[in-house]
Each structure stands twice: as structure tokens, then as C-alpha cells.
Amino acid sequence: MEIVDIEKKVGKKSILKNVSCEFKGVYGLLGPNGAGKTTLMKILASVNSNYNGHVKKNGIKNVGYLPQDFFPYKNLSIEKILNHLGTLKGLNKETINNEIDAVLKELNLLKYKQYKVKELSGGMVRRLGIAQAILGRPELLIIDEPFNGLDLEEKIRLKFLLKKISLDENRVTIITSHLVDEMEEICTNIGLLFSGEMVKSDGVNELLSDLENKIWELECDKGNCFDVNRGLILSETFVSANRKKLRIYSDENVSGGKVMSPTLKDIYLYYNQKANNNDYTQ
Numbered sequence: 001m002e003i004v005d006i007e008k009k010v011g012k013k014s015i016l017k018n019v020s021c022e023f024k025g026v027y028g029l030l031g032p033n034g035a036g037k038t039t040l041m042k043i044l045a046s047v048n049s050n051y052n053g054h055v056k057k058n059g060i061k062n063v064g065y066l067p068q069d070f071f072p073y074k075n076l077s078i079e080k081i082l083n084h085l086g087t088l089k090g091l092n093k094e095t096i097n098n099e100i101d102a103v104l105k106e107l108n109l110l111k112y113k114q115y116k117v118k119e120l121s122g123g124m125v126r127r128l129g130i131a132q133a134i135l136g137r138p139e140l141l142i143i144d145e146p147f148n149g150l151d152l153e154e155k156i157r158l159k160f161l162l163k164k165i166s167l168d169e170n171r172v173t174i175i176t177s178h179l180v181d182e183m184e185e186i187c188t189n190i191g192l193l194f195s196g197e198m199v200k201s202d203g204v205n206e207l208l209s210d211l212e213n214k215i216w217e218l219e220c221d222k223g224n225c226f227d228v229n230r231g232l233i234l235s236e237t238f239v240s241a242n243r244k245k246l247r248i249y250s251d252e253n254v255s256g257g258k259v260m261s262p263t264l265k266d267i268y269l270y271y272n273q274k275a276n277n278n279d280y281t282q
């Protein structure tokens with residue numbers, strides 16, 4: 001599955017600017033608020049058809065989609081919601097009946113099958129959203145902000161389920177989020193979307209190995225202790241009232257610093273700074 005030169009404008013405002021990439025495995029689309037992630041997901045799910053460019057689905061017909069704002073009818077039971085949304089998706093009654101229990105079991109919702117939506121927690125509604133998306137076993141699964149509004153426990157549970165669902169089956173899964181740590185655990189591929197531009201799209205391992213031996217930690221007294229012409233300060237934290245720890249990208253040795261294994265957070269911060277400064281190295 002591939003997109004080529006996707007461009008989306010609302011009035012004079014450019015929301016997506018010639019976005020091209022290939023979607024493989026479990027693809028995480030990362031970007032700050034307002035970057036254009038939801039707009040791109042709507043285009044991929046064919047909810048929005050007003051754009052320029054090409055979406056090449058390569059034979060994919062069945063698509064499951066969890067929108068960012070999934071608000072099912074509050075007075076219907078989980079079973080009725082799945083029947084209703086499954087029918088809207090074009091699935092026949094037999095497929096729905098055969099699959100409902102298996103899908104609910106996968107999402108740890110089977111024992112709540114007769115519960116009404118108004119009786120469910122936020123995390124359960126999100127899981128119901130994923131259940132309706134995977135009903136019919138789609139070849140392409142699009143999940144927009146699965147962790148929205150969830151507490152830590154629900155986040156951990158959902159992360160586990162997403163990993164199970166996406167790795168178990170032979171499909172392309174696209175997940176959007178701005179939660180970098182969660183995405184690092186789930187995704188095999190990452191796209192970085194900043195201000196409507198895809199600044200990088202690659203496998204997680206490739207992205208990490210690009211920054212191998214270039215991420216440093218340096219602890220020093222507060223004040224300027226690193227020459228910013230020698231690299232990029234990705235983040236800084238205070239370790240005591242007078243001392244701070246810098247996380248740095250640098251091609252050269254950082255005197256007094258310790259080389260660290262790169263993380264997806266480093267990748268995100270590095271490309272975000274490059275996109276903002278637009279003048280560092282390559």
C-alpha cells in the first residue's frame with residue numbers, strides 16, 4: 001500500500017503537502033497536534049475524497065477504520081453496535097454472527113457483550129471501536145489515536161491487544177499517535193509527519209541504526225555547557241537544583257558525555273528540530 005504526492009488544501013491552507021510513503025507491517029504515523037495525521041487517515045479510509053495525488057491500495061478491498069471521534073449510540077448493547085456497524089461495512093449477517101464472539105474475546109470484551117455503551121469505561125469504548133474495525137478481518141486496519149483519554153492501566157492493556165492483533169495477522173495496520181513511547185513498542189515502521197510534510201518514513205530498526213553512536217548524555221552545571229554548533233540538544237532535564245542532564249545528537253564525540261542507545265523519542269526530537277531549523281547536516 002502506497003501513497004504518492006497527496007496534497008490536501010482547505011481554502012488557502014495547505015494541510016498535507018505532497019505526502020508520499022509506503023505503508024508496511026504495523027505503521028505508526030507520528031506527529032504533533034495539527035500535523036495532519038487525522039486528515040491523512042480519513043483519506044486512506046476513503047472518508048475524505050477531496051484531495052490531489054494517488055492512493056495505491058494494491059488490491060486491498062476490505063478496510064477497518066477506527067476514527068479519532070468514535071461515539072457509538074449510548075443505549076445500544078455491544079452486540080447490537082457490532083451488528084449495526086458490521087452491516088454498514090457491507091458484511092453479511094452470517095459473517096457477523098460467526099465473528100462477533102471471537103472478535104470480542106480478542107478485545108477482552110466478550111463477557112460485556114450485552115452491556116450498553118453507557119455502562120462502559122472510556123477504555124472499553126475504545127476497545128469496542130477496535131472490535132468494529134477488525135470485524136470482517138480487513139486487510140487494511142486504520143486506527144486513529146487509540147490511546148485518547150485512557151488511563152495508564154487501559155493504555156497498557158490496549159497496547160498489548162494492539163500488538164497481538166497487528167502481529168498475528170497478515171495485514172497492514174496504520175496507527176496514529178503523538179505518544180512516542182507507546183508507538184515504539186507496537187510499530188515496525190514509522191512515518192514522521194510535521195506541519196503536513198512527511199519528513200521521514202522507514203523501518204524502526206533502520207531509523208534507530210541511523211542514529212547509532214550519535215546520541216549522547218551529558219551532565220553538567222546549569223548554564224551553557226554544550227556548544228550548540230557541535231550538535232543538537234534534543235532534551236534537557238534537571239537532576240538537582242544546580243545540575244542538569246542534556247540529551248544530545250552529535251556526529252562527533254561529546255567531551256565528558258556518554259554515548260547512549262537511540263530511542264524513537266530521540267528520532268522524533270531529532271527530525272522535529274531539523275524540520276524546525278531546516279539547516280543541520282544532511
Ligand SMILES: Nc1ncnc2c1ncn2[C@@H]1O[C@H](COP(=O)(O)OP(=O)(O)OP(=O)(O)O)[C@@H](O)[C@H]1O
Pocket residue numbers: 010015031032033034035036037038039040068178
Ligand atoms: N475542515 C477543516 N477546515 C479547516 N481546517 C482544518 C479542517 N480539517 C483540518 N483542519 C486543520 O488541518 C490541520 C491538521 O488537522 P488534523 O486533525 O489532520 O491534525 P492531527 O495531526 O490529526 O492533529 P491531532 O493530533 O490534534 O488530532 C489542523 O491545523 C486543523 O486545524
